Amino acid sequence: MATISSxxxxxxxLLALLCQLLPWSGISLILRPEFLLLTILYWTLRAPHLCNIGTAWFAGILMDLISGGLFGQFALAYTLTSYIAVTYQRRLALFDIWQQAGYVFLLLLLAQLTTLIMKVFAGGELFGWQYFLPSITGILLWLFMMLSPFTIVSHSSRN
Amino acid sequence: MPRAIEHQHHTGFFVRGPSPAARLLLFSLLSLVLLATDAKLNYLTEVRQGFLALAHPLQLIANAPRNLIQNVGAYFHTQTSVVHENSVLRSQALKHAAELQRYKTLEVENERLRKLLGAAQLSSQPARLAEILHMGRDPFTHKVVVNLGSRQNIVAGQAVIDEVAIIGQVTRVYPFSSEVTLITDKGLSVPVLVERNGLRAIAFGRGHDAMIELPSLPTNVDIRVGDKLITSGIDGIYPTGLAVAEVTHVDTNTDTPFAHIIAKPLAGIENHKQLLLVSIPKVDRPADSNTLQNPDPQQNVASPRNKKAVTPKRHGNN
Known part of the structure; x- marks a missing residue:
């Protein structure tokens, strides 16, 4: 397998950022997975020398800027999440798809939980369970990308 | 079962820059500093504005697919010229509808105002037609982003209405766009007036559902289901007499000191793309000196100082 270039x-x-910027509204806004975090997690697990905690932090800052919320909440959530992803990255390479998906799901939940805590501390309201829907759609998207025959991953694992 | 992710073995075994823990510490600290700076001091407004100006092309690209689909659809649906004419007419109709709505409520209001204040002067309000860019990034904060910004002389604090009622208020202004907080947001409150009897109150957004509530009103308050709430205009932000909401639920349980009143906003934020940004022209209204010149007891009731005051005198009239 060739080294991944940057x-x-x-x-x-960038593509994930554009997906995040699409004009979502209504139901699709509630269901919208966190494209940027998914991409960050993917590259953190696959190529930690290219995409590490710093990249995640920067992506978090971008998310803070475009979301217009409290500055730094996404940055902190992404930093924490990618830290845990990096720490267990070598172990994770031994997992199969489903175990990895479960692990990534936990990471997505952690990121959402962190931003939720930030929002509550900043005086926001408590949300219903729908708040965690993006994690579920996120992991479905992850599985779809992993299982679809067109992605880089499947190609490289078949070779 | 194929392995999902094979990690890279090419990166040296030992040397990978600073340890993850060190990076975590550094970047968490940075985030926390930013959080504290943003929460306590307001230094980051310019940073945010600058970045959003930079990100404007990206936003345009992201909006392009939707616009393309809409444009293609419009082309096949009707002739281009008709579409253009239609949009022009619609924007005119929206402007007229908003003015009409103001006049209707003005008539109802005029008599009372004349009695209380002598003469109520309402100058024409400059209004700008804006288009919703997107419904905000966070579905749980009731905010939308519109396509006018500080380059178009929009300032934070302007009221936002549609052809039916009030939608919210401009809370943040970026160079090419601005953020509108809806009246259903928990952080926004609107001074309102019950149209039927002129009772004044302050409506707060409830946040979790698309409703607003009137807290801190006594249980014997004269509000019924179906009452229409309009803006009272005593805050100097919202023009007077715009429709806000309709009362849907009144719970005057005597066990609690306050009535539990819930109203449904009349504006249909999900239904259309265009809305109006209006601002009250800066006029000095010396309310206090007015009170001194006019030693009418009812004048005190109408003075903007007792904002939350429920005017008890009017209870007798109804």
């Missing part, structure tokens, strides 16, 4: 990493991150 180009696809940053291109995919």
């Amino acid at each position: 180009k696809p990493v940053y291109l995919s991150l």
Whole structure:
């Protein structure tokens, strides 16, 4: 397997940012997965020398800027999440798809929980369980990308 | 079962820069500093404005697919010229509808105002037609982003209405867009007036559902289901007499000191793309000196100082 160059990493991150910027509304806004965090997690687990905690922090800052919420909440959530992802990254390479998906799901929940705590501390309201829907759609998207035959992952694992 | 992710073995075994824990510490600290700075001091407004100006092309690209679909759809649906004419007419109709709505409520209001204040002067309000760019990034904060910003002389604090009622208020202004907080947001309150009897109150957004509530009113308050709430205008932000909401639920349980009143906003934020940004022209209204010149006992009731005051005198009239 060839070393991953940095180009696809940053291109995919830019694409994820664009997905995040799409004009979502209504139900789709509540269901919208966190594209940027998913991409960050993917590259953190796959190529930690290219996409590490710093990248995650920067992506978090971008999310803070475009979401217009309290500055730094996404940055902190992404930092924590990618730290845990990096710490267990070598172990994770031994998992199969479903175990990895479960692990990523926990990471997505952690990120959401962190931002939730930030929001509550900043005087926000408590949300219903719908708040965690993006994690569920996120993990479905992750599984879809992993299982679909068109992604880089499946190609490289087949070779 | 294929392994999902094979990690890279090419990166040296030992040297990977600073340890993850060190990076975690550094970046968490940075985030926390930013959080504290943003929460306590307001230094980051310019940073945010600058970045959003930079990100404006990205936003345009992200909006392009939707616009393309809409444009293609419009082309196949009707002739381009008709579409253009239609949009022009619609924006005119929206402006007229908003003015009409103001006049209707003005008539009801005029008599009372004349009695209380002598003469109520309402100058024409400059209004700008804006279009919703997106419904905000966070579905749980009731905010929308519109396509006018500080380049178009929009300032924070302007009221936002549609052809039916009040939608909210401009809370943040960026160079090319601005953020509108809806009246259903927990952080926004609107001074209102019950149209039927002129009772004044302050409506707060409830946050979790698309409703607003009137807290701190006594249980014997004269509000019924179906009452229409309009803006009272005593805050100097919202123009007077715009529709806000309709009371849907009144619970005057005598066990609690306050009535539990819930109203449903009349504006349909999900239904259309255009809305109006209006601002009250800066006029000095010396309310206190007015009170001194006019030693009418009812004048005190109408003075903007007792904002939350429920005017008890009017209870007798109804």
